[in-house]
């Protein structure tokens with residue numbers, strides 16, 4: 151019957167449709183796989199079709215429903231088209247994971263090009279705004295929706311060379327809080343996550359920046375994450391992201407949650 155979603159134990163997202171931006175690799179791919187194992191049909195969306203197709207095929211091979219979707223979150227038409235393809239292929243989106251993100255090149259402000267600054271904000275902030283705007287009407291009309299914005303501790307912790315990334319993630323956090331207020335009357339909960347330092351392409355690329363370009367302190371920091379075994383697996387933040395879309399997390403709205411808090415939330 152339309153509108154009725156039956157929950158099955160271990161599959162808290164059964165009957166839901168999720169769209170994961172940046173779903174082709176890293177944290178997004180791990181999240182898409184987990185949401186599928188936990189019952190959701192998943193639109194796996196990003197610019198690199200090889201990657202989103204491969205994740206979608208893997209989900210289907212494991213018995214899940216998935217759709218690869220071409221998406222550039224910075225492009226209004228691309229966002230509208232991606233949601234339309236997801237709706238036509240899987241159904242309207244109930245769960246949106248705004249995961250697509252870029253650190254840009256970590257340079258001090260006096261050496262940063264305006265185009266690089268804008269690019270970071272376009273992907274990390276405007277992309278989340280466009281996707282949320284596209285998702286909200288269906289969520290509100292169905293009186294249920296979950297949006298999780300993948301942020302970063304850089305939003306709170308200032309680091310020299312990380313102005314664009316940190317400021318964009320701080321803006322994303324405030325977008326999360328405002329969306330939470332706007333979604334509340336419609337049972338649309340919006341949360342953010344700080345995923346920790348995670349072993350993904352983003353960290354690989356950060357390690358590859360030469361010290362001459364980004365300065366020795368940042369270079370040493372990125373190397374240190376790897377050398378000292380600090381990097382987490384993408385599956386760890388995926389657990390938190392998925393948890394935030396379950397009924398157990400219904401009390402959370404507008405909260406920004408660190409990976410380390412997951413255990414305590416579950417107790």
Ligand SMILES: NC(=O)c1ccc[n+]([C@@H]2O[C@H](COP(=O)([O-])OP(=O)(O)OC[C@H]3O[C@@H](n4cnc5c(N)ncnc54)[C@H](OP(=O)(O)O)[C@@H]3O)[C@@H](O)[C@H]2O)c1
Nearest residue numbers: 172176177196197198222223250251302347348350351352
């Ligand atoms: N890894 C970490 O240590 C860490 C720490 C804190 C926060 N985060 C956040 O976690 C999120 C995921 O990053 P990750 O570490 O998993 O990095 P990643 O492996 O490099 O993945 C980034 C994803 O974002 C997608 N993306 C980038 N620009 C896009 C655009 N314009 N439109 C659509 N998709 C786009 C990429 O796909 P295409 O290039 O194919 O489009 C890719 O799938 C990001 O928001 C990042 O800021 C990561």
